[in-house]
Amino acid sequence: MIDNLDKNIINALTENARLSYAEIAKDNGVSPATVHVRVEKLRKAGVITGARTTVDARKLGYDITCFIGIILRQAGDYPTALKKLENLPEVTEAYYTTGQYSVLIKVMVRNIDDLQKLLIERLQVIEEIQSTETLISLQAPIQRSIRA
Amino acid sequence: MIDNLDKNIINALTENARLSYAEIAKDNGVSPATVHVRVEKLRKAGVITGARTTVDARKLGYDITCFIGIILRQAGDYPTALKKLENLPEVTEAYYTTGQYSVLIKVMVRNIDDLQKLLIERLQVIEEIQSTETLISLQAPIQRSIRA
Protein backbone atom coordinates (compact mmCIF):
# COMPACT_ATOMS: atom_id res chain seq x y z
CA MET A 1 0.00 0.00 0.00
CA ILE A 2 0.88 3.63 -0.43
CA ASP A 3 1.48 5.43 2.86
CA ASN A 4 2.07 9.07 3.66
CA LEU A 5 5.80 8.92 3.02
CA ASP A 6 5.13 7.46 -0.43
CA LYS A 7 2.66 10.25 -1.10
CA ASN A 8 5.11 12.92 -0.02
CA ILE A 9 7.78 11.42 -2.24
CA ILE A 10 5.42 11.27 -5.21
CA ASN A 11 4.25 14.84 -4.69
CA ALA A 12 7.80 16.11 -4.37
CA LEU A 13 8.99 14.30 -7.47
CA THR A 14 6.03 15.17 -9.65
CA GLU A 15 6.81 18.81 -9.00
CA ASN A 16 10.55 18.44 -9.47
CA ALA A 17 11.90 15.20 -10.85
CA ARG A 18 15.49 16.17 -10.15
CA LEU A 19 15.07 16.69 -6.43
CA SER A 20 17.70 14.62 -4.67
CA TYR A 21 16.67 11.73 -2.49
CA ALA A 22 18.85 13.34 0.17
CA GLU A 23 16.69 16.45 0.19
CA ILE A 24 13.41 14.55 0.16
CA ALA A 25 14.77 12.46 3.02
CA LYS A 26 15.60 15.55 5.05
CA ASP A 27 12.14 17.04 4.49
CA ASN A 28 10.55 13.84 5.73
CA GLY A 29 12.85 12.95 8.59
CA VAL A 30 14.06 9.68 7.08
CA SER A 31 17.35 8.53 5.59
CA PRO A 32 18.21 8.85 1.89
CA ALA A 33 18.38 5.07 1.71
CA THR A 34 14.75 4.86 2.75
CA VAL A 35 13.71 7.27 0.04
CA HIS A 36 15.68 5.19 -2.42
CA VAL A 37 13.91 2.00 -1.33
CA ARG A 38 10.50 3.68 -1.58
CA VAL A 39 11.12 5.09 -5.03
CA GLU A 40 12.26 1.69 -6.27
CA LYS A 41 9.16 0.12 -4.78
CA LEU A 42 6.91 2.70 -6.45
CA ARG A 43 8.69 2.19 -9.75
CA LYS A 44 8.35 -1.58 -9.60
CA ALA A 45 4.68 -1.23 -8.70
CA GLY A 46 4.19 0.93 -11.79
CA VAL A 47 3.08 3.94 -9.79
CA ILE A 48 6.07 5.99 -10.95
CA THR A 49 6.30 5.54 -14.70
CA GLY A 50 9.13 7.87 -15.68
CA ALA A 51 10.37 11.42 -15.59
CA ARG A 52 10.37 14.05 -18.27
CA THR A 53 12.14 17.33 -18.55
CA THR A 54 9.70 20.02 -19.58
CA VAL A 55 10.54 22.58 -22.23
CA ASP A 56 9.09 25.83 -23.51
CA ALA A 57 7.78 24.70 -26.88
CA ARG A 58 7.87 28.23 -28.28
CA LYS A 59 11.57 28.51 -27.59
CA LEU A 60 11.99 25.45 -29.78
CA GLY A 61 10.00 27.08 -32.55
CA TYR A 62 6.67 25.39 -31.90
CA ASP A 63 4.44 28.44 -31.70
CA ILE A 64 1.11 26.72 -31.98
CA THR A 65 -0.48 24.16 -29.71
CA CYS A 66 -3.91 22.91 -30.55
CA PHE A 67 -6.44 20.29 -29.80
CA ILE A 68 -8.18 18.53 -32.63
CA GLY A 69 -11.39 16.64 -32.08
CA ILE A 70 -11.69 13.78 -34.54
CA ILE A 71 -14.87 12.03 -35.56
CA LEU A 72 -14.27 8.62 -37.11
CA ARG A 73 -16.48 7.09 -39.79
CA GLN A 74 -17.05 3.94 -37.76
CA ALA A 75 -16.25 2.95 -34.20
CA GLY A 76 -14.23 0.00 -35.51
CA ASP A 77 -11.88 2.34 -37.35
CA TYR A 78 -10.14 3.35 -34.14
CA PRO A 79 -7.15 0.96 -34.16
CA THR A 80 -6.23 1.77 -37.75
CA ALA A 81 -6.71 5.48 -37.28
CA LEU A 82 -4.56 5.42 -34.15
CA LYS A 83 -1.70 3.75 -35.99
CA LYS A 84 -1.81 6.49 -38.59
CA LEU A 85 -1.86 9.19 -35.91
CA GLU A 86 1.17 7.63 -34.23
CA ASN A 87 3.12 8.25 -37.42
CA LEU A 88 2.56 11.98 -37.21
CA PRO A 89 5.27 13.37 -34.90
CA GLU A 90 3.29 16.57 -34.35
CA VAL A 91 0.68 14.57 -32.48
CA THR A 92 1.99 14.58 -28.91
CA GLU A 93 -1.08 13.21 -27.15
CA ALA A 94 -4.12 11.20 -28.15
CA TYR A 95 -7.17 10.31 -26.11
CA TYR A 96 -9.88 7.86 -27.02
CA THR A 97 -12.99 9.54 -25.72
CA THR A 98 -16.73 9.25 -25.27
CA GLY A 99 -18.90 12.15 -26.28
CA GLN A 100 -18.53 14.68 -29.10
CA TYR A 101 -15.47 13.13 -30.64
CA SER A 102 -14.02 9.64 -30.99
CA VAL A 103 -10.46 10.83 -30.56
CA LEU A 104 -9.02 14.02 -29.17
CA ILE A 105 -5.43 14.81 -30.09
CA LYS A 106 -3.00 17.46 -28.97
CA VAL A 107 -0.77 18.78 -31.69
CA MET A 108 2.25 21.08 -31.73
CA VAL A 109 3.32 22.85 -34.90
CA ARG A 110 5.66 25.66 -35.83
CA ASN A 111 3.11 28.01 -37.39
CA ILE A 112 -0.30 28.35 -38.99
CA ASP A 113 0.99 27.17 -42.35
CA ASP A 114 2.23 23.94 -40.83
CA LEU A 115 -1.08 23.51 -39.04
CA GLN A 116 -2.99 23.94 -42.27
CA LYS A 117 -0.76 21.48 -44.08
CA LEU A 118 -1.08 18.98 -41.27
CA LEU A 119 -4.86 19.26 -41.30
CA ILE A 120 -5.37 19.12 -45.03
CA GLU A 121 -2.53 16.96 -46.26
CA ARG A 122 -2.04 14.52 -43.43
CA LEU A 123 -5.11 14.34 -41.21
CA GLN A 124 -8.09 14.83 -43.44
CA VAL A 125 -6.66 12.36 -45.97
CA ILE A 126 -6.86 9.56 -43.40
CA GLU A 127 -9.80 7.57 -44.71
CA GLU A 128 -11.03 6.51 -41.27
CA ILE A 129 -11.48 10.15 -40.29
CA GLN A 130 -14.89 11.62 -41.09
CA SER A 131 -14.32 15.14 -39.80
CA THR A 132 -12.14 17.22 -37.51
CA GLU A 133 -12.62 20.27 -35.36
CA THR A 134 -9.69 22.40 -34.32
CA LEU A 135 -9.26 24.36 -31.10
CA ILE A 136 -6.19 26.55 -31.12
CA SER A 137 -4.71 27.07 -27.68
CA LEU A 138 -3.64 30.64 -27.09
CA GLN A 139 -2.47 30.08 -23.54
CA ALA A 140 -2.03 27.19 -21.12
CA PRO A 141 -2.42 28.92 -17.75
CA ILE A 142 -2.75 25.75 -15.68
CA GLN A 143 -0.26 22.87 -15.93
CA ARG A 144 0.10 20.78 -12.82
CA SER A 145 -0.07 17.25 -11.47
CA ILE A 146 -2.68 15.52 -9.41
CA ARG A 147 -1.66 15.13 -5.77
CA ALA A 148 -1.10 11.67 -4.46
CA MET B 1 21.37 29.52 -30.69
CA ILE B 2 20.44 25.91 -30.23
CA ASP B 3 22.78 23.50 -31.97
CA ASN B 4 22.65 19.76 -32.48
CA LEU B 5 24.21 18.95 -29.15
CA ASP B 6 21.58 21.07 -27.41
CA LYS B 7 18.87 19.26 -29.34
CA ASN B 8 20.25 15.85 -28.43
CA ILE B 9 20.41 16.84 -24.78
CA ILE B 10 16.85 18.15 -24.85
CA ASN B 11 15.55 15.04 -26.58
CA ALA B 12 17.35 12.76 -24.16
CA LEU B 13 16.09 14.63 -21.11
CA THR B 14 12.52 15.02 -22.28
CA GLU B 15 12.37 11.25 -22.57
CA ASN B 16 14.12 10.59 -19.28
CA ALA B 17 14.73 13.48 -16.93
CA ARG B 18 16.90 11.41 -14.61
CA LEU B 19 19.50 10.46 -17.21
CA SER B 20 22.92 11.39 -15.88
CA TYR B 21 24.96 14.04 -17.60
CA ALA B 22 27.73 11.46 -17.69
CA GLU B 23 25.62 9.15 -19.83
CA ILE B 24 24.39 11.88 -22.15
CA ALA B 25 28.01 12.99 -22.50
CA LYS B 26 29.11 9.51 -23.47
CA ASP B 27 26.36 9.20 -26.08
CA ASN B 28 27.45 12.47 -27.65
CA GLY B 29 31.20 12.19 -27.43
CA VAL B 30 31.66 15.18 -25.14
CA SER B 31 32.62 15.58 -21.50
CA PRO B 32 30.11 15.61 -18.64
CA ALA B 33 31.20 19.18 -17.89
CA THR B 34 30.05 20.23 -21.34
CA VAL B 35 26.64 18.68 -20.86
CA HIS B 36 26.40 20.48 -17.57
CA VAL B 37 27.29 23.81 -19.17
CA ARG B 38 24.73 23.27 -21.94
CA VAL B 39 21.92 22.30 -19.59
CA GLU B 40 22.59 25.38 -17.47
CA LYS B 41 22.54 27.52 -20.60
CA LEU B 42 19.22 26.00 -21.72
CA ARG B 43 17.77 26.49 -18.28
CA LYS B 44 18.84 30.12 -18.09
CA ALA B 45 17.45 30.71 -21.57
CA GLY B 46 14.11 29.33 -20.42
CA VAL B 47 14.17 26.47 -22.91
CA ILE B 48 14.27 23.87 -20.16
CA THR B 49 11.57 24.80 -17.67
CA GLY B 50 11.62 21.93 -15.19
CA ALA B 51 11.25 18.20 -14.80
CA ARG B 52 8.36 16.13 -13.58
CA THR B 53 8.11 12.55 -12.54
CA THR B 54 5.18 10.89 -14.27
CA VAL B 55 2.81 8.61 -12.44
CA ASP B 56 0.07 6.18 -13.34
CA ALA B 57 -2.97 8.12 -12.16
CA ARG B 58 -5.08 4.97 -11.81
CA LYS B 59 -2.62 3.49 -9.37
CA LEU B 60 -3.21 6.56 -7.24
CA GLY B 61 -6.95 6.03 -7.41
CA TYR B 62 -7.74 8.52 -10.14
CA ASP B 63 -9.68 6.28 -12.47
CA ILE B 64 -11.19 8.96 -14.66
CA THR B 65 -9.50 11.50 -16.88
CA CYS B 66 -11.63 13.81 -18.88
CA PHE B 67 -11.64 16.94 -20.92
CA ILE B 68 -14.30 19.53 -20.34
CA GLY B 69 -15.03 22.19 -22.91
CA ILE B 70 -16.29 25.34 -21.26
CA ILE B 71 -18.30 28.09 -22.88
CA LEU B 72 -18.20 31.35 -20.96
CA ARG B 73 -21.04 33.86 -20.86
CA GLN B 74 -18.82 36.68 -22.04
CA ALA B 75 -15.28 36.84 -23.39
CA GLY B 76 -14.35 39.21 -20.58
CA ASP B 77 -15.22 36.60 -17.99
CA TYR B 78 -12.05 34.66 -18.67
CA PRO B 79 -9.74 36.03 -15.94
CA THR B 80 -12.33 35.53 -13.19
CA ALA B 81 -13.32 32.09 -14.43
CA LEU B 82 -9.66 31.05 -14.59
CA LYS B 83 -9.09 32.05 -10.97
CA LYS B 84 -12.00 29.89 -9.93
CA LEU B 85 -10.71 26.96 -11.97
CA GLU B 86 -7.29 27.28 -10.34
CA ASN B 87 -8.93 26.61 -6.99
CA LEU B 88 -10.17 23.21 -8.14
CA PRO B 89 -7.30 20.77 -7.60
CA GLU B 90 -8.88 18.23 -9.96
CA VAL B 91 -8.23 20.62 -12.85
CA THR B 92 -4.71 19.68 -13.94
CA GLU B 93 -4.57 21.62 -17.20
CA ALA B 94 -6.40 24.57 -18.69
CA TYR B 95 -6.18 26.01 -22.19
CA TYR B 96 -7.62 29.25 -23.41
CA THR B 97 -8.79 28.38 -26.89
CA THR B 98 -10.35 29.69 -30.05
CA GLY B 99 -13.20 27.77 -31.63
CA GLN B 100 -15.98 25.70 -30.03
CA TYR B 101 -15.05 26.48 -26.44
CA SER B 102 -13.53 29.39 -24.58
CA VAL B 103 -11.61 27.16 -22.21
CA LEU B 104 -10.68 23.51 -22.38
CA ILE B 105 -9.70 21.84 -19.12
CA LYS B 106 -8.29 18.46 -18.27
CA VAL B 107 -9.62 16.96 -15.09
CA MET B 108 -8.72 13.89 -13.05
CA VAL B 109 -11.16 12.39 -10.59
CA ARG B 110 -11.46 9.18 -8.61
CA ASN B 111 -14.76 7.96 -10.05
CA ILE B 112 -17.96 8.89 -11.83
CA ASP B 113 -19.55 10.14 -8.62
CA ASP B 114 -16.73 12.57 -8.06
CA LEU B 115 -16.99 13.69 -11.67
CA GLN B 116 -20.69 14.34 -11.30
CA LYS B 117 -20.18 16.27 -8.10
CA LEU B 118 -17.40 18.30 -9.66
CA LEU B 119 -19.55 19.16 -12.66
CA ILE B 120 -22.72 20.01 -10.81
CA GLU B 121 -21.52 21.39 -7.51
CA ARG B 122 -18.31 23.11 -8.45
CA LEU B 123 -18.18 23.85 -12.16
CA GLN B 124 -21.68 24.62 -13.24
CA VAL B 125 -22.17 26.92 -10.26
CA ILE B 126 -19.43 29.22 -11.51
CA GLU B 127 -21.45 32.16 -12.75
CA GLU B 128 -19.10 33.01 -15.61
CA ILE B 129 -19.66 29.57 -17.11
CA GLN B 130 -22.54 29.30 -19.53
CA SER B 131 -22.26 25.63 -20.38
CA THR B 132 -19.88 22.68 -20.35
CA GLU B 133 -19.35 19.62 -22.47
CA THR B 134 -17.58 16.58 -21.10
CA LEU B 135 -15.39 14.12 -22.98
CA ILE B 136 -14.39 11.15 -20.88
CA SER B 137 -11.03 9.71 -21.84
CA LEU B 138 -11.06 5.94 -21.90
CA GLN B 139 -7.45 5.59 -22.99
CA ALA B 140 -4.45 7.79 -23.65
CA PRO B 141 -2.52 5.77 -26.22
CA ILE B 142 -0.13 8.56 -27.24
CA GLN B 143 1.86 10.57 -24.68
CA ARG B 144 5.14 11.96 -25.93
CA SER B 145 7.17 15.13 -26.36
CA ILE B 146 7.89 17.20 -29.40
CA ARG B 147 11.40 16.66 -30.67
CA ALA B 148 13.82 19.57 -30.53
Added chain:
DNA sequence: TTTGAAAGTATTTAGGA
Protein backbone atom coordinates in the same frame (compact mmCIF):
# COMPACT_ATOMS: atom_id res chain seq x y z
C1' DT C 1 33.48 26.77 -25.45
C1' DT C 2 35.41 22.81 -24.07
C1' DT C 3 38.11 20.07 -21.13
C1' DG C 4 40.48 17.31 -17.29
C1' DA C 5 41.01 17.18 -12.63
C1' DA C 6 39.58 18.19 -7.99
C1' DA C 7 36.14 18.92 -4.65
C1' DG C 8 31.68 18.36 -3.14
C1' DT C 9 27.30 15.65 -3.24
C1' DA C 10 24.30 12.01 -4.19
C1' DT C 11 23.11 7.24 -4.97
C1' DT C 12 23.36 2.63 -3.92
C1' DT C 13 24.57 -1.48 -1.40
C1' DA C 14 25.02 -4.18 2.61
C1' DG C 15 25.12 -5.46 7.51
C1' DG C 16 22.98 -4.71 11.84
C1' DA C 17 19.24 -2.70 15.05
Added chain:
DNA sequence: TCCTAAATACTTTCAAA
Protein backbone atom coordinates in the same frame (compact mmCIF):
# COMPACT_ATOMS: atom_id res chain seq x y z
C1' DT D 1 11.43 -1.95 7.59
C1' DC D 2 14.71 1.38 8.66
C1' DC D 3 19.19 2.96 9.70
C1' DT D 4 24.38 3.91 9.49
C1' DA D 5 28.36 3.51 7.03
C1' DA D 6 31.11 2.51 3.07
C1' DA D 7 31.75 2.25 -1.81
C1' DT D 8 30.61 3.95 -6.14
C1' DA D 9 29.02 7.34 -9.17
C1' DC D 10 27.56 11.88 -10.42
C1' DT D 11 27.67 16.95 -10.42
C1' DT D 12 29.86 21.10 -10.19
C1' DT D 13 33.66 24.25 -10.16
C1' DC D 14 37.74 26.04 -12.02
C1' DA D 15 41.99 26.94 -14.40
C1' DA D 16 43.95 26.05 -18.77
C1' DA D 17 43.74 25.28 -23.75
